Amino acid sequence: MTDVGGARATTSSRRAPRLFTLDTVMVDLVLVIDWLPSRGGDAVASRHLVSAGGGFNVMSAAARQGMSVVYAGQVGTGPFAHIIHEALAREGVATPVAADGEHDAGLCVVMVDREGERTFATAPGAETLLQRDALDRLDVVAGDYVFLSGYSLVYDCIGTSVIQWLENLDDDVIVSFDPGPRVDDIRASWRAAVLERTDWLLANADEARAIAHRATLDEALVVLSRVTGRRGVVVHDGRAGCVVAMRGAASRRVAAFPGEVVDTNGVGDVHDGVFLAALADGADPETAARWANAAASIAISRLGPSTGPTREEIRALVTR
Ligand SMILES: Nc1ncnc2c1ncn2[C@@H]1O[C@H](COP(=O)(O)OP(=O)(O)OP(=O)(O)O)[C@@H](O)[C@H]1O
Ligand SMILES: [Mg+2]
Numbered sequence: 001m002t003d004v005g006g007a008r009a010t011t012s013s014r015r016a017p018r019l020f021t022l023d024t025v026m027v028d029l030v031l032v033i034d035w036l037p038s039r040g041g042d043a044v045a046s047r048h049l050v051s052a053g054g055g056f057n058v059m060s061a062a063a064r065q066g067m068s069v070v071y072a073g074q075v076g077t078g079p080f081a082h083i084i085h086e087a088l089a090r091e092g093v094a095t096p097v098a099a100d101g102e103h104d105a106g107l108c109v110v111m112v113d114r115e116g117e118r119t120f121a122t123a124p125g126a127e128t129l130l131q132r133d134a135l136d137r138l139d140v141v142a143g144d145y146v147f148l149s150g151y152s153l154v155y156d157c158i159g160t161s162v163i164q165w166l167e168n169l170d171d172d173v174i175v176s177f178d179p180g181p182r183v184d185d186i187r188a189s190w191r192a193a194v195l196e197r198t199d200w201l202l203a204n205a206d207e208a209r210a211i212a213h214r215a216t217l218d219e220a221l222v223v224l225s226r227v228t229g230r231r232g233v234v235v236h237d238g239r240a241g242c243v244v245a246m247r248g249a250a251s252r253r254v255a256a257f258p259g260e261v262v263d264t265n266g267v268g269d270v271h272d273g274v275f276l277a278a279l280a281d282g283a284d285p286e287t288a289a290r291w292a293n294a295a296a297s298i299a300i301s302r303l304g305p306s307t308g309p310t311r312e313e314i315r316a317l318v319t320r
Helices: 056-063 079-090 132-136 156-167 188-197 205-212 217-227 267-280 285-300 311-318
Strands: 018-021 025-032 047-054 068-071 107-112 118-123 145-149 174-178 200-204 232-236 242-246 252-254
Touching: 018 056, 018 267, 025 079, 047 056, 047 079, 047 107, 056 068, 056 079, 056 267, 132 156, 145 267, 156 188, 174 188, 174 267, 188 217, 200 205, 200 267, 205 217, 205 232, 217 232, 217 242, 232 267, 232 285, 242 285, 252 285, 267 285, 285 311
Parallel strands: 018 068, 018 145, 025 107, 145 174, 174 200, 200 232
Antiparallel strands: 025 047, 107 118, 232 242, 242 252
């Protein structure tokens, strides 16, 4: 079934790699308003939608490439958890971790104003209460992929579980980490531990500079190559595409696919999911990044969450 890369079917008969995602999944309640209400005020939304959010975007993007995807987090029980279970089932994502019977999934109120700025208010839920033994029961094997985000590490319970689990993870499991905007909220010792175990760091330029404490991306990549990215680093760079810095090699820019920008929400997640799925399919990192750029440009031309394209839609764009 290889496609992007074409290598795997001929080199191995082992089960295709799976993507185990530990980014937290919660419900997004998106309100499109003119301006944020003043304190004590009320704003009327011109549009609203309710959907699974957070790590769901990465998983749906990868699943639409034909990759086998597992949500390794905890969903919960209640009306929000119901929305998440339905969304994961629709995308064919496996959910081996038993539901927390006491807590519902969390909720994020996302207010989008007329300038496109997003403001969040978050109520954490069952996704932050993941226990270590649930992770130990996962059948992750060498060659599988793990996706972590900064949100996996900003909450005490899930953070402790993830860090302890990573310490004992088979060295041949490929760990990817997208720190996201809350990178500074991760405990220093956890941050160091996850960076050290990370095979692929997936970050935007601001995040890369913040982790490295450097002013320019070039300087940041030099520092990052010493502390993370056992295989490499991918830096998302908006309309300038992305930069792929493979371990021991010069960094290469991979151009974006220009197009209409309608909604950039979750575009970094789509990039991550498609990049990992393409790697798992045997593509080299630059080709995988090109597919991810193409997928991201399609996603931002569409309104709404989880707008990652299928493999066929991406192929049509990259071979145009
Ligand atoms: N205006 C654009 N035109 C074409 N492609 C774009 C544009 N903006 C983003 N992309 C594509 O989307 C990818 C990810 O976008 P971006 O650099 O904004 O990541 P990010 O900051 O990690 O996103 P997020 O805020 O969703 O985490 C880019 O690497 C690029 O391929
Ligand atoms: Mg991002």
